[in-house]
Amino acid sequence: MAFSVISSRALVGVAAPAVQVEVHLANGLPQFNLVGLPDKEVRESRERVRAALSNCGFRFPSRRVTVNLAPADLPKQSSRFDLPIALGILAASGQLDERALPLHEFAGELALSGALRPVRGAFPMAVAVGRAGRKFVLPADCAEQGALAGGTEIIAARHLMEVCRHLSGEQPLASVPAQAACPAAPAYPDMADVRGQQRARRALEIAAAGGHHVLMTGPPGSGKSMLAARFPGICPPMEETEAMEAAAIQSASTEGFCTDHWRRRPFRQPHHAATVAAMAGGGARSAPGEASLAHGGVLHLDEMAEFTRSVLEVLREPLETGVITVSRAARKVTYPARFQLVGTMNPCPCGFLGHPSGRCHCSPEQVARYLNRISGPLMDRIDLMLDVPPQPARVVQQDPCGESSEAVRLRVALAARRQQERQGCLNGRLPVEGLFRHGMLDDTGRALLARAADRFSLSARAVHRVLRVARTVADLRADACVSGDALAEALGYRCRHCAEA
Ligand SMILES: Nc1ncnc2c1ncn2[C@@H]1O[C@H](COP(=O)(O)OP(=O)(O)O)[C@@H](O)[C@H]1O
Ligand SMILES: [Mg+2]
Structure with missing residues (x-):
């Protein structure tokens, strides 16, 4: 034949x-x-x-x-x-x-x-x-x-x-043994290296536990990049489907997939000069972009305000749906792109707003324009915002090392499991209806939220963000209900720059 x-x-x-x-x-x-x-x-x-x-x-x-x-x-x-x-x-x-x-x-x-x-x-x-x-x-x-x-x-x-x-049949080849069971090596830098910064560490623990996007603002050298790089190391272990999807995306990318990265959360750090195609994917082979390569892991946008608006805007689709569509000629390819966003930025154009040295001379208009570079709809997706002040020299030099990533990760994994069992997803992805069903404020919580909403004139969106974070704080404590304390802590991570919050 x-x-x-x-x-x-x-x-x-x-x-x-x-x-x-x-x-x-x-x-x-x-x-x-x-x-x-x-x-x-x-x-x-x-x-x-x-x-x-x-x-x-x-x-x-x-x-x-x-x-x-x-x-x-x-x-x-x-x-x-x-x-x-x-x-x-x-x-x-x-x-x-x-x-x-x-x-x-x-x-x-x-x-x-x-x-x-x-x-x-x-x-x-x-x-x-x-x-x-x-x-x-x-x-x-x-x-x-x-x-x-x-x-x-x-x-x-x-x-x-x-x-x-x-x-x-002359010389049959043996099959390759399955590697899937191989343990992931703990390959991230350790939280123990960070001295002081208790508040930022706590905020990152909450973000990891509840899958919340987070934005850290602080002057240069305050340790924002250092903290961000340690974030994937405190996230709960990757689930099987997540690991399979992440491996498939990397395997289809131009960089390829390294088997050592199996079940390791990706940490992507695109430069602020990145193009839309680099972020979203595309090119001759419709290759996945940074947003997809971060699937199951962390997308760290350093100097977030320096990214062009169009590049930040392409993140809206994946932030809302967990996928990103890459179009090329008549063909459309959809890649999974469910990542955790960790943004870091300076508080103003010169970077030193609020610095103890008082060297910042940016005008209020300049500061407002700078912060406005990140659009409202994108800010709406970020549940946790915090200032990262520089640590006093004596803290950086003398303080003993803090807790290790491993210790934090154990608490985070327990809190994440509670959320999965209760509602099938992390609090950061809980739709509004679910939020009211599972939010479960106790009396003190309800009273405080009503008062805070009034006093800070919180928008509905801002209330949802606060509730999501408060739910995670309660999950870290294994509390069934969200207490006034949990709510008070969550209120501290709301955005103070945004007009609505
Ligand atoms: N809290 C801290 N503990 C230990 N080292 C720190 C701390 N804050 C800053 N550093 C040191 O300063 C360097 C610069 O920090 P970095 O994370 O790059 O700051 P940023 O991103 O805020 O500009 C770090 O590499 C680290 O060596
Ligand atoms: Mg930095």
């Missing part, structure tokens, strides 16, 4: 839909055609496949070779189809035993020598192949990543010849 079909995978966002690589050999002038909307890279694969086959001692059929990648309307960028195309040609020309082919799927780039090079998206492809009940042959350099998918049997190969010998 001069026809063969090999199974492989495309990559659309973090999904890996099936692609059939069909090869047909017909009589006629020797030709090698690739159809099925292949882009430039796939066309180049023609040359690689031809060279690899001849360098491995196979005969390139001197017939009319047609390769079709189906379905035709999927984006099929990348060189991952080299290996399935080469195998399809070998099978169609009778140079490869085809019996084992239907049990496997394949992806891999070929070097001209026939050696296999790693491909992007090994993790999401492996998850999809496992669901289809097949084994997945991958280049050895990205096989470990595929093995994290757990349920899928991954076969690592270094060379086209190894794949052929495996398929013929």
